[in-house]
Structures are given as structure tokens and as C-alpha cells.
Amino acid sequence: MTDTLTGPAGQHAEQTPEYPMARADRCPFDPPPALSGLQDQGPLTKVRIWDGSTPWMVTRYADQRALLVDPRVSADTRHENFPHQSESLKARREMGRTFINMDDPEHARLRRMVTGPFAIKRVETMRPAIQRIVDDLIDGMLAGPKPADLVQAFALPVPSMVICELLGVPYEDHDFFQTRSRVLISRKSATDVVLTAQREVIDYLDELVGRKLAEPADDLLSKLAAEQVATGELTRRELANMGFLLLVAGHETTANMIALGTLALLENPDQLAILRESRDPKLIAGAVEELLRYLHIVHSARRRVALEDIEVGGQTIRAGEAIMLPGEIANRDAEVFTDPDRLDVTRDARRHVAFGFGPHQCLGQPLARVELQVVYSTLYRRIPTLKLATDVDRVPFKHDGLVYGVYELPVSW
Template sequence: MTSTADYPQPRATGCPFDPPPGARGIGAPVTRVRSWDGSTPWLVTRYEDQRAALADPRVSADSTLPGYPSTSPGIAARRSRARTFIAMDDPEHARLRRMVTAPFAVKRVEALRPAVQRIVDDLIDGMLAGPKPVDLVTAFALPVPSLVICALLGVPYEDHEFFQENSRVLVHRDTTPEEGVAAQERLIGYLDGLVQRKLADPADDLLSELATRRVATGELTRREAAVLGQLMLVAGHETTANMIALGTLALLEHPDQLALLRETEDPKLVAGAVEELLRYLTIVHLGRRRVALEDIEIGGRTIRAGEGLILANDLGNRDGTQFADPDRLDVRRDARRHIAFGFGVHQCLGQPLARVELQVVYGTLYRRIPALRLATGLDRVRFKHDGAVYGVYELPVTW
């Protein structure tokens, strides 16, 4: 493997849960790779180096800076049109993030657990009453987080086909700049209309709070509020939906681990399994993208100001110096130090909500459908190798 290997690398055939062997075999913990646009950012593979970089104020998330290594042409184009706080630095990052932090606080999210449990049970009831086999993605994995985030934001769930389809366009790596910008503008326009309605008729939801406390006071424009809403709507269902489906498939392929979850009533074991599956799968699989603001040293390499960084969290979460036997799925492992949600000031805002949703799902689905099994061969499952978020397109299951 040369120091200018292409990134990302393909996964190995038959090993859909493991990081690409080419990326793991690059050798040096910090080395140049070649991106889609011909640029050569630094790939950082070690866990400790990644945590240090993510916590370093000299490392910027600002996607407008020269040298920032965009994930794809489509993502680069839409970020140039409507940048969210995840692609900003403090103080602007902190100012915007604070506006939407409260609903995702641990205590607020924990209070939603009974509502999440009802959603999960109702969807399982529907599957049990319907025909088999069923696509777990459309029947369960997508509806669970979509229903939850719609209730939290104040988005009508009956519009789910519209926002799910446009979200799929946004997170597809091969989306053209024109397609990405068009899908983004459709979502922003839709949310702008919701913000306008909530200015006149507010309810108990986050979009209403943004409308009445931020837009009405002039702190945000309606479009800025809509851009915030779009970020939370897309991130709030895409990532968790993929974790539900991909996590279930990983457990079906590891029946000893599935049995532990199916037979337990211990919420601590379920919570630990969530962390281990987050570590093991790391669905944000194309690395956290950053750019150096000044000369810094990472892993013994000098990174010059203006040079891009790709922090490969999937490799960091398989770092054997941090996790013993890192390629083994072990739901009893203490994996709480994983970096699937990132690290530092930019770590995922919605992680408390994702944890509750996944704990309810993993603690309920396999106990209520103990005979759950894959209804096709693993080799026929289509994986989202072409997505910014990893997962499966469909998951046919039966029981």
C-alpha cells in the first residue's frame, strides 16, 4: 500500500461489518491518502490520535476553509449553500448548538423512554399481525426514529416519505452537486413553511421553540431555523435507522450474542450491547473531516496549516490498544469509550436520544420475536457502501 492510496477503500467481500482491509493495512498511523478531488489529506487511524485531534482547537471543522477534505462533490455543494453548525467552529458553532441542546439533554430524553417503548411495541405488533417475510428497514428500523424525531421537532409524520426520500439523496455519496442541492432546498423549503406556521400557532415542540424564541426575536432568520431543523430531522432518523437494521443483522450473524440479548432482562447488559454495537459497526464510516488551522503534530507527523485531516473513527474503534480483540463482537464488553459519536465539542448532539431508542429496540425486538431470522442469504443483502452513513437498503426477515 502506497502513501497515496485512495480513500475510502472497499470493504472485503464477505466481511460487511469490518473496516476496509486496505485502509487498515496502510501502515503508518498518520499518512497521506488520495481523495475524490485529487487532494491528499492526512488519514489518522489510531484511537488516541483521533481523540487528541478532535479535542484540539487548532483543528477546524469549518467546511469553507481551503484544504477541508469534503466527503463527496454533492456534500461539498450543499454545504456551500446551507452550512450547519457541525461544519462550523466556535463561537458560531456553540451559539447555534445551544439553541437546540435542551431537548436532547439526558434527563429530557430519558423522559421519552415510555413513548419510544410504545412506538416500538406498536410497530412490532404490526409486524406480527402482518405477512412474512417483512423488510425490517421499512416496517421497523425507519419508522422508529422517524416517529420519535417528528414528535420532538413538530414535523407531521404523514410527510415521512417526502423527508426520507430527500434524506436518502443527501446521504448518498454518489449524489451529484445538483441533486444534493435540490434535495436540500426541498427540505429547507418544507421546514421553512413549518416554522412560518408555528410562528402563528406554536405547539410544544422544538420547531415552535425556534420560531417563537429565535425567529420572532430576530436572532435567527426563518431560513436559518429551517436549516437547523433540516440537520436534526435528517440526522435524527437516518443514523438510528441504519443502526437498528445493521445492528440486528450483525446480531443475527452472531447468534451467541443475539441469545444474550434475547434472554436478558438486565437493562445494563442491553445498554452495554448498544455501546458495543456502536463501536463495532461505526456507521459514520467515512471519517470525521477536519483541517489544521496551524502547524500541529499528530502521531509523530507534522501537519501543516491548511492541510486536511480524515479521522477514521471506524479504525479507531477497532484499535487493539484500546479494545481487546477489537474485531470480535462482544455485547458484554465495556465499550463506552468508543468514538462512534465523535469526541470533543462536535460530538453528536443527539447521542442521548439515539441511545434510548437503541436500548428500547435491542431490549425489545428479539425478546418479542425470539425466532427472528434472516429471510435471505447474507450475500444477497445490499449494503450502503455508497452512503455517507453505512447500513443496509433492505433487511428481509421472518420468524
């Protein structure tokens, strides 16, 4: 592959589009128009990222799913051609690798250590506790001033409380890890600031693991400390790194999904009415899947490297070349989802790739689903007059983050 011909026939270096791309101002829930345009052009093209490299962009749903289960495709971030999201994230991964950035068998060995607590049956036993958290936070909102910021009053506390309870992290320390988490997921954060924030959270968790070894409780960190650290399978620092991944991912993604999903429903009142008036668990579960498809908040593309030559759409990705798989356009592929740009909470959207696919699909998806099912079945029923307290074009969206959402969401009732 030459430097001049970087994509389909006729696409030269100076024509290679930059990624990430900007969303349209008046279409905050849709993928960037230029990204959707690449899907219209063909299944495979090249894009240019922050470091000047030009990875392959795979635009179609079927091709993305096929590559996500292909053993010739690597998630190992140590590969010299791995298409990191930013300089700071590259440095973060060098500081502390987690199993999501590894290949099997190392990936599978570490992932198995934490699979049990996130299994569907185990998570279902948490539903009553999640319901109490949601109801208590709604009680607090109703008793407080109006308008309220749904992000701070509700969307962020729900998953933070749940993941803290599961891991055994004191929730009273939430300001500490939430503040640093905001730094970690922003593409604008300077590398030294990001590394400091990551180190501080991992140091905090390392110390907490030490306390769990001395005084175990009924939580995941205590269980892993006893089963893995005490037996020498993991070091304390390795468990702290694993805890870091679960803590940050466990609250940031779901918090953004709660707030952004609420805004999308407020902007589609007919769909909100269906959800608010239903008591059917299947419809509510289906609505969660549709919102995950429609919004797809992890909008920085899944990133991989080809280990062997792979043919996609009649073109060849050579061994060693980087690959980008943007799920937000896979979830809007008209070959898979009829009228894909329309939000329809009655749609069967279970085939979406919001959680990925294959061996690296999101470990915490059963927990996220239950949290969202409880939230979407409760919030609008208990506050039926919930409304946006500002114009939608004044809502600050997270265009600069690795996870898409809103910084705040003023609501009233």
C-alpha cells in the same frame, strides 16, 4: 510539503491509496482491509480523495481523540482546503451551513439553542413514548405478511416517528423527507439532484416554521421559532437549516444502526442470545455501546483542517493541511479494545468514538442511545425466532452512502 512526497518516508504520489476504500465481500461489518492496513503501518499517512487532494489520515484512537479536542483543528467547511466527502456535499454546505460545520464561538452559540431537548434527563422522559412506538410497530409486523423488510417495517419508522414528534414535523410527510434524504446521503447522487432535494426539504421546513410562529405547539421547532426567530436571533431560513440537520441526522443514522445491528446479531447468534435473554438494563445499555463500536455506521471519516502546525506520531501536519479521522478503525484499535474485531455485547465499550469526541460530538447521542436500548431490549424478546429470510451475501449493503447500513433486510420468524 511537496507533491511527490505525500506521506511517510518513501510514500510517493503514485503510491497514495484512494479513499474511500472497499470492504471485503465476506466481512461486511468490518472496516475495509486496506484501511485497517494503514493503521497497522503507522499513525499518520496520506490518502487521495475524489478531488485529487491528499489529506492526512490519522489512524490511531488516541491521536484521533486528541485532535478532536484540539483548538488548532477546524471543522469550518469554508476553509479552502477542507476535505469534503464529494462535490455534491461541498455544494450542499455552500447552500446552507449548520453548526456542525462551524468553529466556536459561532458553533457553541447555535448548538446551545438546541441542547436542552437532547439532554439525558429530557430524553429519558421520552422512553415510554419510544417504547409504545416500538411495540406498535412490532405488533404491525407480527400481524403482517412474512417475510418482512425490517428496514421499511421497523428500523426506519422508529427514529422517524421519534424525531418528527420531537421537532413537530408531521409524520404523514415522512415519504417526502425520507425519499429526499436517501438522495442526500448517497455519494452517487448528481450535484443538481442533491441541491434540489436539499432545497425542497429546507423550503418545506421554512414554511413549517412560519406555521409554528403563527400557531405554536409543544415541540422544538415551535420553541425555537418563539425564542430565536421572533426575537431576531435566527432568521426563519436559518432555523429551517437547523431543522434540516436535526431531521435528516435524527432518523438516518439510528435507522441504519437498528437494521445493521440486527443483522450483526443474527450473524452472531451467541451474542443475540445474551441480549434476548437479559432483562438487565446495564447489560442492554452496554450492548448498545458495543454495537456502536463494532459497526460505526458513519464511515466517511470526520474531516478537519489544521489551523497551526501539529505533531502527530513524530510527523508534522502543517497549518492549512486537511485531516481525516476514520472512527471505524479507531474503534477497532487493539491498543484500546481487546480482540477488537470480535462482537462482544458484554464488553465495556463506552470509550468508542461512534458519536465523535469533544465539542463537536453528536448532539443527538442521548436520544439515539435510548432508541437503540428500547429496540434491542424489545425486538428480539418479542420475536424470539427472528431470522434472516435470505442469504447474508444477498443483502444489499450501502457501500455508496455517507452512512453505512442495508437498503433492505428481509426477515421472518
